[in-house]
Amino acid sequence: MCVASVAHAGKAVIAVSQFVEHPALDAVLEGFKDELKEGGVDVEYKIYNAHGNMSVVYQIATQIVGDKPDMIVAIATPTAQACVKQYDKVPALAGTPMLFTAITDPLAAGLVSNYEKPGGDITGVSNQMPMGEHLDMIRKFFPQLKKLGVIYNGGEVNSISSLKRLRPAAAERGVELVETTVTNSADVQQAAVSLVGNVDAIFIPTDNTVVSAMDVVVKVCRRSQTPLFVADTDSVSRGAIAALGFDYYLHGRQTGAMAIRILNGEKPADMPVEFQKKLAFHVFPTAAEKMGVTIPEALIKEADIIHK
Template sequence: MKNLRSLSKVLAGVVLSGMLVACSGSGSQGQTQAKASGGSEPIKIGAISYIEHVSLDNSIKGFEDRLKEKGINAIVEVENLQGDQALTTTVPKKFEGDEYKLVYAVATPPAQGAKTALPNKNIVYSAVSDPIKAGLIEAPDKIDHVTGVNNKSIAKEYLSSFLELYPDIKTIGTLYSPSEVNAQVQVEDLKNACNELGIKLELVGINSINDVSQGLSGIVNKIDAYYAITDNVVAAAGPIVAKTLLENNLPSVSAEEGQVMKGLLVSDGVDYYEHGKQAADLAIRILNGEDIKNVHAEDNKVKSRKVNENTAKALGLDLNSDYFKNATLVK
């Protein structure tokens, strides 16, 4: 009997210890940490992209790849708005359930829509030029339930570099979407840059991809080169822009790499694959239990020069010149 009582006490202790261990991980944060570190059950993340084009697609790819690199067992469900502003606040509702641990919003309109539609959900954005003007954050270190990585372009920097290749440029042209905060911010920056550099600027506002050809036709005879901002609607029409410019023997510089992959000449801006990875690093901190208020918004960290080899050759440029020395060539 004495041995049986001793055995009962041992078994009771084992059961109690097991209960304590189970209880210690029963909170939502404990569950998220277990899943985020590669548990058997994948976590769900909702992702919303504004429109299909190379840069935004690369932001999604970089985000997903970084999660895998860090051992995060996740299912990223992607919804693409196809440029439809009316969907910015309705599509995010798909991800409001508790099973979605976080929402990743790519570009300004989806980020704004997600913030409005999902006030109780943690949101990480990327490909947003000015998150403060867009109303996403109060300041980089003043976060509510939204944080992320901006892709702010610096027009004077890009144009100054481009003038090394084409020093005789007097007038440049740009298409942009007046309805996009992202585009408005960049246009103001571009205007200031042109004023400082003594370059005339021809601006054309468009409402949809269908307006691109007509918008370009109105300025190709007035400009010496074309400057592409990170405007999502215009970027989606990248091949049309590139074809028209080449037909008129006009060089181009882009604030983002995607349009170079579609045929524009050169970009000196954001590497969007790395941009997505940077956003994922913020998301991982949140998934691992860190309060989003402590996950401050960041500036983009990785830039690269990309040159479309076919376009450069069509324009008669020497790819052995110093300007192209450290560039990545794409076709």
């Protein structure tokens, strides 16, 4: 398939597969579209959302093949994995570039075999960050933290990768992780309830399934006065106490910049996987109060963004 050029008079057809609706992934798509618009790229988007349903994820991947797009963009690990499998099934996809974004561990997910030289038609932007930094952030609020509850989808590769990195970081800091897994958003409430009284605080990693049900976790934590911390900064405004993480809108813009380079003729095989380095510290004092926590003034002053 011929890759479109920005200078071409016709529109570039970009098929987007998003795993679930939640503020972080929505912000990625918004940033991506804004970057291409400001870059002067004329685009026809075909946007699909699986709403967290794995069977729908694979149906979308098949539909995208039928769209014959000039580029595929996969937002979150499950959708990226489903789209990658189509390259093995459909030889005609060869030469169609694919960008993944908001992916924690592209290697473990089988999207690329090398960060520096991805090879093939696939590259993108990862949201991986050192897990120890999350724990250090939580310990600023609770220096004596001993037990930390974690809720995640055991079927999401990105979450499994996060936990593999979180466990040794917790052990190094003398923190015991109390893990509970879910298979879909309907399981999240019971998972949160099961942690109440058994942990000092709850932490939600960048897990798409749990983040999509963040409002439920917030309600449980408020009722039980259990402090809630997150890796997804967009979830702070929804009621978590604090987060140290990415600006997902900028994450999308970074992905959009890669898309423009590809549409201008660069090959994904030669474009290293990119990582977003800048982290932002978000705090929400009012949310903390509703969970029985008063944030020290010194911590509020450290924050990059204070939610009200």
